[in-house]
Amino acid sequence: MPKPTDSAARRHNAWRNAAAVLVACTCLYEPAIAFAQSTATTPVLQRRTDSRVATALRQNQAETEAVAGTDDAATTDQDGVTTQTVTPPVFNAGDAITDEPDEASSPYEQQLNPYEPTIDGGDVDPSAATNLTPGIRLGTMVLRPTISQTLNTEKQNSSGNSDRRNYMTTGIRGTLNSDWSRHSLTVTGDGAWERNFGGDKSGEEPRASIDADLQLDLAKDTTVNITGGYNFSREDTDDPNALNDASVQSGVHEFSGGVAVARDLGRIRGLAAIELQRNVYSAAKAVDGSSIDLSARDRTGGDVRLRAGYELSPALIPFLEVSSGLTRYDQKFDDTGYQRSSRTYGAKIGTELDLGEKMRGELALGYLRKSYDDQRLDAINGLSVDGDLSWSPQRGTDVSLGLRTTIEDFAGGSQGGWVSHRLTAGLTHQLRNNLVARLTGQITRRNFPSGDTRDVTEYFTAAGLTWSLNRYLDVTGDISYQTTPVYDTGTWRIGAGIAFKR
Structure with missing residues (x-):
């Protein structure tokens, strides 16, 4: 018959062996749990253990961190109970190790209504990444160029006569963005x-x-914008200042620059801006091949704008703006003997609108007046409507609307100028992930102060498709029509081509 002391010793040994087995199983089970978690949700596991095995757990924790590089931690409360936090690795066993994404692959054109990540962290619609290119990194700048080549045909109708030309267009465009903090x-x-x-x-x-x-x-609450630009274009044959006896119209060089300071004072929004512009006209070419000098139209202008707004809400900011401008021609008198240097005054009241990703822009009504140095030229004045609006009714669809009123000068004659009202509209819609449709339109109304000159309305509309074979190559097709009923003119243009992007 065994002694009682022997039975107690055996039972004590049995409990000690069971505790050792429990500690060993726990150490083996620990890494298995860590590697079994999904990387999509990255859960955090917590386990409470008795203080007698806390030392073994902390030792095993240190070994696991040294091998797997995890950030697990263990803490012990006042009751001697240890709480261990186990963070699984950011990849599953067997997954390929990928490089960090290049910052240059981020989009450079901000969408008005971009795609947002899903609530559960899943992938967004793949169309959100369409047409994105990595670009070329130049230090702290990212350049994204595009080169296009199109074949086009054009047919012009004027008073029953028609003229056709076939031509090739080579285009280049690019955006250079900073990557500063x-x-x-x-x-x-x-x-x-x-x-x-x-x-x-x-x-x-x-x-x-x-x-x-x-x-x-x-x-x-203070920002400063410094702008500068250059633009070259050929004067349109439908422009009131175009030459009737010219085979090639004048080339217009426009240089611009400005500084704008915006300041927020509580709910008050203030803006002060100065803008400068220089216009230079190259010689036109007559039908007989001779050169027609148009340097008398060269001029320099400057404008000062002051705006004050009040924030009724983050989405609605009414404002009042006043402006004054001065234009000086290089030659005091034009070819017809008139002084066309002038002063311009304007005032308008409107509101800024910001409804987040759905709609933003501004709209204003005002009054413009231009007076000339030559007393023989009557002052030009009229009501102005200015604004721009961007609306995205749904993801993949963008609508834009623009309004602008300006006073333009005649190149010569007994009239000072005219009032030009322009309305532009555009619609882009993503038919598929790699197929985008475009529709644009423009109406220009020229109101002449003299009854001897008829008012002119010009219409323009265009449609196009862009098929992205991949994010580096697009195939494009466009068709447009422009007409001026008063002059009985109309122009059709059709083109197709490819665009290479980087």
Whole structure:
């Protein structure tokens, strides 16, 4: 018959062996739990253990961190109970190790209504990443260029006569964005060169433009925008200042620059801006091949704008704006003997609208007046409607609307100028992930103060498709029509081509 002391010793040994087995199983089970978790949700596991095995757990925890590189931690409360937090690795066993994403692959054109991540962390619609290119990193800047080549045909109808030309257009455009932590710089460029088939240069309309915007965040509520730009275009044959006896119209060089300071004082929004512009006209080419000097139209202008707004809500900010401008021609008298230097005054009242990702923009009504140095030229004045609006009714669909009123000068004669009202509209819709449709329209109304000159309304509409074979290559197709009923003119243009992006 065994002794009682022997039975107690055996029972004590049995409990000690069971505790050792429990500790060993716990150490083996610990890594299995960590590697069994899904990387999509990255859960955190907590386990409460008795203080007698806390030392073994902490030792096992240190070994696991040294091998797997986890950030697990264990803490002991006042009751001697240990709570261990186990964070699983960010990848599953057997997953391929990928490089960090390149910052240059981020989109450079902000969508008005972008795709948002799903609540459970799943993937968004793949169309959100359509047409994104990595770009070319230049230090702290990212350049994203596009080169296009299109074949086009154009047919012009004027008073029963028609003229057709076939031509090739080479375009280049690009965006240069800064990658700074505080300030920002954006430079955009666009240019197109046309070449007719057959050697005839009539009708060719090259164009080029570049604009830069440097935004400086001087303080929490103060920003400064410094802008500069250059634009070249051929004067349109339907322009009131176009020459009737010219085979090639004048080329217009426009240089611009400005500084704008915006300041927020509580609910009050203040803005002060100065803008400068220089216009230079190259010589036109007559039908007989001679050169027509148009340097008398060269001029320099400047404008000062002051705006004050009040924030009724973050979505609605009414404002009042006043402006004054001065235009000086290089030559005191034009070719017809008139002094066309002038002063411009304006005032308008409107509101800024910001409804987040759905709609934003502004709309204003006002009054414009331009008076000339020559007393023989009557002052031009009229009501103005200005604004721009961007609306995204659903993801993948964007609608834009623009209104602008300006006073333009005649190149010569006994009239000072006219009032121009312009309405532009655009619609883009994503038919598929890689197929985008475009529709644009424009109406220009020119009101002449003299009854001897009829008012003119010009209409323009265009439609196009862009098929993205991949994010580096697009196939495009466009068709447009422009007409001026008063002059009985109409122009059709059809083109198709490809665009290479980087």
